[in-house]
Amino acid sequence: MDSLKTVFGIDVSSRKSNVCIMVNGQKVNDYAISNDMVGFNQLLDDLKQVTNPQIIFEATGVYSRRLQAFLDMHDLRYVMMNPLEAKRKTKDDLHQNKTDKLDAMYLAKMQSEHPQRLAYVQSEEYQELMANNRIYEQASHDLITNKNRLHKAIQLTFPEIEHLLANPRGKNYWSIVLKFPHPNIVLETKEADIIDFLKSLSGIGEKRANDLAQRLIRLAKLACPAVKKSSAHIRALKAIKHILSAEETCQTALKEMAKLAPKRDLEILKSIPGIAENTALRIISELGDIRRFNNPNQLNAFVGVDPQVYESGNLTAHLSISKRGTAIGRKVLYLAINQIQSAKKAGNPCHIADYYEKRKRSSETASHKKAAIASIHKLLRTIFALITNDQLYSYDIAKHNQRFLS
Known part of the structure; x- marks a missing residue:
């Protein structure tokens, strides 16, 4: 045998x-x-x-x-x-x-x-990187689900509280909503106790606590809630604890990824306009060691953005992407394309953003998704070239380098 x-x-x-x-x-x-x-x-x-x-x-x-x-x-x-x-x-x-x-x-x-x-x-380090990114992905999904659910509940209990802070999404905001889920609870609480609670939150000093307390009381007086403070919707807001837990899980996963990721690869990815540290960490976690691939086409196939080919007799047709790789990897790269586009609008040019716009202009019917998928090919080629050549990104070099533009 x-x-x-x-x-x-x-x-x-x-x-x-x-x-x-x-x-x-x-x-x-x-x-x-x-x-x-x-x-x-x-x-x-x-x-x-x-x-x-x-x-x-x-x-x-x-x-x-x-x-x-x-x-x-x-x-x-x-x-x-x-x-x-x-x-x-x-x-x-x-x-x-x-x-x-x-x-x-x-x-x-x-x-x-x-x-x-x-x-x-792959080595144990890369396996742990991917494991942490999967934990981040699940916690992030839970975070979005719970936030959407709680937003609906707040519209019934105390919608005005969403105007208390400039950014009603952070830990402080959710802690305040958990403490004061209904305007009547605010009005029944002594102002001094409200101030003491606000001072206990991260980054809030005496003056800001006083200002926020006054604003919170004004919002409570303006409010016209749809439910009483004894409503089941108030109890539903206890799910805020799940949000705080999910946010902590995301941050812990990112810290672990930062410890494990190769520092030079992280530096190279961050040099691409629009790709910040969190996205760079998640790309490394999903793609692994780029140097194990012989060419960018292998990298495309690994991610699953290579086109399917159908052959029958004399007919050869190119279908949609194969999707045979990691769905989370494709999601992270799709996010990166959006960030690269935003960076260009903010004055940080990138040849990948140029290519995206060219694809959009070439066809009046081209959707954002199709142009983004095509741009992912360009991004993967760029990542492969930069890491295998140990180079930081340069817009001027990228515009004239056929390895990038092919």
């Missing part, structure tokens, strides 16, 4: 995994294992009987992470397929009766007939 091509197709689910073993394209065995040390060691025993086994499985989030960690621990290389890409590559087989056994077999068959590239195992 050692001289033969042996493929292990593994379909991973929450509690068990189905394994299909193919030798030279022919199935020789299939079985199920538990997703624990007992099951993984059973798989390891079979893998040890083969020279250079090829292992393929889909990236199924938290479920496949345990298998991935086990294989990494034993220095076993593998192919980790994006589920969307795996579905596209196996769609021609038209297996309508979807089962875990069939999924394992089709993965093994695909690797036997059309070998996929082995996954790149």
Whole structure:
């Protein structure tokens, strides 16, 4: 068996995994294992009987992470397929009766007939960077959800309080709303007690506390709430604690990313107009070590912004982007394009912003999204060139350098 091509197709689910073993394209065995040390060691025993086994499985989030960690621990290389890409590559087989056994077999068959590239195992630092960014992403999502929910509740209880501070979004604002969710609570509280509370908040001194207290009382007198202070909507505002917790989680994740990120790569990304430290940290966390890619096209494919190509007979058509990479990575890069555009409007030119505007002008029907996706290609090429050449961004060089403009 050692001289033969042996493929292990593994379909991973929450509690068990189905394994299909193919030798030279022919199935020789299939079985199920538990997703624990007992099951993984059973798989390891079979893998040890083969020279250079090829292992393929889909990236199924938290479920496949345990298998991935086990294989990494034993220095076993593998192919980790994006589920969307795996579905596209196996769609021609038209297996309508979807089962875990069939999924394992089709993965093994695909690797036997059309070998996929082995996954790149990044260092522990980069894995921790990505883990922190995923925590940041989830906390940020929770933050937006809770803020939208609380905004609606405040419109019923005390909408005027949104005019108390110039920036009604920070920790101080939410602490004040939590303390005074209804105008009647303000009016029933002694002014001295209001001032003492405001002074206890970060960055608020004696004079500002007095001014804010007077303003808060005036707003409370103007208010005409839709509900009483005993309403369930008041209790719903206790969810502010979740906002404060999510904000703290985001900040902690960013601090951890700042400790782990390569300082030079961070400096290079921040030199691109519009990309501040938070965005730069998140880009590094999602892209990992840029130097592992041989060219920008590989980087595009990793992110999933490379175009799909459909070929049938003499027809070749370019479809939408493949989306086979990381969705969070695409989201961060899309955000970066918006920030680069804003930076140009503020007087910080960038050839990527120029390219975006050129794409928008070239077609009256071009949407922001299409132009932004095209600009992400340009951004990835720029990031690849800057980091692999260890250079800071220069608008003048970028305008005349064909590596950037191609």
